Amino acid sequence: MVQHVSIRERRKKFILSLMVRFSLRLLRILRKLFPFVILFLRDRRRYLLFGHSRSLSRETHELRARRLRDAMLDLGPTFVKIGQVLSTRPDVVPQVYAEEFVTLQDAVPTGPYREMIPALADDVGYHSYDDFDPEPIAGGSLAQVYRGTYQGDQVVVKVRRPGIKDLIETDLRIIRRLIPLVMLVAPERLQFSLRNMADDFERIILEELDFEREARMMNEIRANFESDGNESVVIPRVYQDVSSERVLTMAYVEGTKVTDVDNLEAEGHDPERVARDVANAYFTMGLEHGVYHGDPHPGNLAVDEEGRIVFYDFGMSGRFTPAMQNSVVNLYLAAVNRNVDGIIDELIALGALDPDANRAAVGHVLELVIEDLEGSETVDWQRIISEVTGMLHEFPFRIPPDIMLVLRVGSISEGVLRQLDPEFDFLAAAQTFLREHGFMERAARMKLAEMRGELEASLWALLRLPTKLERELDARETERTRTATRPQQQGSRSLGYAILAAASLIGTALLVSVEPTYSLLGLGVVLVFLYLFVRSSRDDSP
Template sequence: MVRFLLRFVRIARTFTPFLLLFLRDRRRFLIAGGSRTVSQSEHEQRARRLRDAMLALGPTFVKIGQVLSTRPDLVPQVYAEEFVTLQDAIPAGPYREMIPALAEDVGYHSYDDFDPEPIAGGSLAQVYLASYQGEQVVVKVRRPGIKDLIETDLRIIRRIIPLTLFLAPDRFSFSLRNMADDFERIILEELDFEREARMMEEIRENFAADENDTVTIPRVYRDVSSDRVLTMGYVEGTKVTDVKELEASGHDPENVAERVADAYFTMGLEHGVYHGDPHPGNLAVDDDGRIVFYDFGMSGRFTPAMQASVVNLYLAAVNRNVDAIIDELVALGALDPDADRAAVGRVLELVIEDLEGSDEVDWQQIIDVIVGMLREFPFRIPPDVMLVLRVGSIGEGVLRQLDPEFDILAAAQSFLREHGFLRRAARIKLAEARSDLETSLWALLRLPTKLERELDAREQERVETPRALVENQRRQTRSIGYAILAAGTLVASGLVVPVSRIYATVGIVVAFGFVVLFLRSSNRQPQ
């Protein structure tokens, strides 16, 4: 409890000055007065100070800054750009602090050799070179005490969120309500090296099943791994953004860019499990030209439903179908189902017009424009979608270092077309249309029986009405019904031709039958 209170005081003392500044931007005297104008340079200075404050508070807030750098629905662009620099900017800790985890979890003497000098370090773990059973390996060790610290910080954040909701503008409430849970899940998953090992193995097996020899995923050594220690095969490669070294080794940077993009599209849209942190330190090219992926702490899953939504969203955007775009945003959890669809539709039409008027459109520009215009609505970026946006934003920057002309949107379109996703989506739409038409046809076929029952009921109610008049009314109603059925069935048959000629033929035959019944009913004389 003492630790919790001390940590709470430190966090509150760090962020209170920033909170007061932002509140004064809305009301000059906090509870009264109009808003005040803040210059771009002042926002940049605040962003740098806020970044330094997060760095000083340690791993939890470093991760929060990294998450916020990909959340343009919550923070202005100037702050997001500054938070991007929070790439695990934590100095390496002494090796002696790592020994307990190694000794307790996998046995310190399990390795043939272990270099105590870390080759990489982050806010959550440090990475070392070692040898195991004659093989060179990489050992990732979680920082001591980091889980307790993060869990304490998460408890504090959960206490602060209600206050944040009270003070924040209403348009942010939908995003903020979900962000705490989203962030907690993300950081706890990244702390779990068992999960990281499972994701690595699954991705490795997926590429192996495809017989894809353009990608290399390091092997996991399960017998010397735990939730705090992860031992992987050492795969040497040239940093993916070291263009001169790649060219000197005989690799074409433009071809490398294409293979990196293809690997990510394959992971996300075909395998459903993907590497989520494509910054330059996590991508390399080995001597055989294969793309090497490192560090799977940030990795995600794409369910079949999400994959379908992404493809449908792309198709809807291409066809400028605003209603379909809204449907897919709701399906992805990005837009509140209760949002004003008409208002959102008008905004999306402006977004499409804005993007079509641009000479050159890139991934980041699309995200900035869409999120900027949807800020006024109950709009948020779910964690899985956020990870995809992160992959797209960081990945696009990496790919353009390899090929300044690289167009990630054109590459996505090409992938969808070459792998049959567009044909698959079209087949699904046709199948849905066929199902709707089948339902309509059966409803039409059952309609005469329903009309007959309704007429019998009416006749029972009108026992005092002359019989001749009743028969005449029944004949007229039946004739009108058959006419409607004939016309409706003919229209449905015309619509169903592109889907199935068999259904169309059946529909025409049924329509002809209704015409015959109509003629017979019309010519029949009342008794």
């Protein structure tokens, strides 16, 4: 009995401590962010509830963005990660804020080594390594990275910051409770994005906390390149026996930073070729393998002495389903062909546009974007994203997390690759890759197969129509015996058969252009309807 009381008391104390921690954290978050909420509300209505909107200079927004960035940094890892995610969300935040939030990537200070010892000791055994340098070589919002030696091999050890998971889970609970309040004051154009963004962010950050998932992604991407026989890419090996959810041990692969052009040239590497290899590696991962590295900032890309591209840090990595891969290719092809309806279809298929959105209005906006871009001397990836997201702000438009990673890869890669080759054209490189790897032909074959399927279904439906039409006309004839004469009904029937014969003839012509083997079937359908038409016409004659 005493033991049960003790357990209940401990449970009560634990719940109370959680409530206190939750409340204190909530107060701190509100104290830091509430002033910015008031400022943004005053931008819409000068006196919060009434008044005109305010027009502020870019300098004012830049100052506010820096202060908001500092507030996020002060609130810790969850909000640093939110800022990093927002830096790639032009559908949610203005460009001036996105540009400032990018700097959060390198703003997190490293913590003392003694804080990392428990994770190492508990998960993999502190003495498992032959040697371990306590001075971190890199630090981020969620983890720190160290050098060491394991079984004679040089390794890199990524260790999750202590207590970070509990803190993030508390912050996520707070965010879930605040989202409904934010929705009440958010502009209607942002509500579609905000409604999905909280869930997207939660999944992203929890995945990034899980080093076992990162290890699986690394192994899969490494195996994909090896199975292709592609020797231009290096993915570090994972040491599974000294890795866990909180600790990730990888082979140390030395390389020259990809943006260090002077050293690359001194080592005999051609920067333009390096740029092409990086771009092709990303196209291969995304469009052929379906699993890709999602954080291509300069610190995560290097070139080894053999000229191979080395990828580091797979915490932010993504996966494409075959349907998503096809949609991305189709979206690109639709954009190249100025097919606005096709662009809208693929945006809906990717989950970026609400299916209930006004297609005519969205199409008009996209036509304006295309006209604006066609009139420019230079068009880059970042400009396209800014133009499209800026003009679609008024619609229920959002960027799904996997597509967000693609945009991030495109935007950051373009900047990195132009440091290697100032003339590098990301979109032209994409077009070359799609053509050389048969994606253009594959997309055309898929479209033809889709048309064939639709025409087959239509043809079989036409085959069943005579019986259905006969029953329907007989039923109507019975109903109208008191008000209509038989010749009138027969006339309607023969007209219906004539229309069906003409429709089936057109359908057969289309089907033959896609799949000639169906020509006899289509011709048979046409003959059936012609026979029924002739028979009905004879019945019509007095």
